[in-house]
Amino acid sequence: MTRENMIPRSRPLNAATANGDDTSQDQPDNIAALIPFWDMANHRQGRVTSFFNVGTQEMESAAQSDFKAGEQIFIHYGDRANADLMIHNGFINPTNPKDYICIKLGLGTSDPLFEQRAKLLLLMQITKNTDLKVLPPPTYISPQLLAFVRVFNMNAQQLEHWITSERAMDLLHIDCALETTLESKTWQYLQTRLMLLLRVFPTTLEADEEQLAAYKKGELYFCYVEAMVLEYRVLEKRILAAALEYARQRVKA
Missing domain, CATH: 3.90.1420.10 (Rubisco LSMT, substrate-binding domain)
Structure with a gap:
């Protein structure tokens, strides 16, 4: 589950919609996706800086602070209780303010x-x-x-x-x-x-x-x-x- 990320589903024009048979309404708005590299970033308390750009169909993530070459990059997984972190991510944060x-x-x-x-x-x-x-x-x-x-x-x-x-x-x-x-x-x-x-x-x-x-x-x-x-x-x-x-x-x- 930690590798499964829900992103907006793109709905390109296909043969069905061109013929007036629009089945896209039956599709969910989001789809599960794997996001290499970003998905490997560990958690650090802070703020969410990762957003999916619908226009470019890309995940965009900004660093929360300056870092040097060779240093580990962290992202904030969201304001989750330790129970959620333990069950879904396999760790807890002893100083979790949320x-x-x-x-x-x-x-x-x-x-x-x-x-x-x-x-x-x-x-x-x-x-x-x-x-x-x-x-x-x-x-x-x-x-x-x-x-x-x-x-x-x-x-x-x-x-x-x-x-x-x-x-x-x-x-x-x-x-x-x-x-x-x-x-x-x-x-x-x-x-x-x-x-x-x-x-x-x-x-x-x-x-x-x-x-x-x-x-x-x-x-x-x-x-x-x-x-x-x-x-x-x-x-x-x-x-x-x-x-x-x-x-x-x-x-x-």
């Missing part, structure tokens, strides 16, 4: 307020069953995750108020003015959910950090994949643990 952990949340159809909750979520362009992000410090909880949990904990009167309000998008903001009871329930829910996610792991963060430190000192052997998975698990748990502590502080406040 890292996040997804948790799956959804509304229960047996909830008597299901329709109202789904309607309010839709106003914020959030689906009723979705993956939402837990982020590294200093953000911790993504706006969409915070809004979803707020809606999930609203009563009928609160839902009606926000559905009819022109300021529904305010629910995405950390400093949104809400009733104390609702805000308390929101952060208590997040605290409980994050705590349960951490308890699913068979090992603790501290135990994983000790193993990782021993591996890096050469005191413990892991193959590359085992070491990468261990380090990913440490990074994942750190994000969840930091968000859990943040939620605890919000509950106390």
Whole structure:
């Protein structure tokens, strides 16, 4: 998959279109392609500087910084979480500023307020069953995750108020003015959910950090994949643990 790049499909005039039998509408807009040389460039955090030139039918890529002859050329693969980098590219970035952990949340159809909750979520362009992000410090909880949990904990009167309000998008903001009871329930829910996610792991963060430190000192052997998975698990748990502590502080406040 790392060698497969989707580029715009060129649609030259052919015999079928010349005869009025235009089948090009049935073709997808993009086609998978191999791009030699560019495809071999390794990743470095930065910005995307590679673009496909439809006019010349070529991939154009600019360097993010100056480099000398013989030095390795890097490109930015995009703002991907470590889970995506590991699965699709075979590595992780321990200092990835775009890292996040997804948790799956959804509304229960047996909830008597299901329709109202789904309607309010839709106003914020959030689906009723979705993956939402837990982020590294200093953000911790993504706006969409915070809004979803707020809606999930609203009563009928609160839902009606926000559905009819022109300021529904305010629910995405950390400093949104809400009733104390609702805000308390929101952060208590997040605290409980994050705590349960951490308890699913068979090992603790501290135990994983000790193993990782021993591996890096050469005191413990892991193959590359085992070491990468261990380090990913440490990074994942750190994000969840930091968000859990943040939620605890919000509950106390």
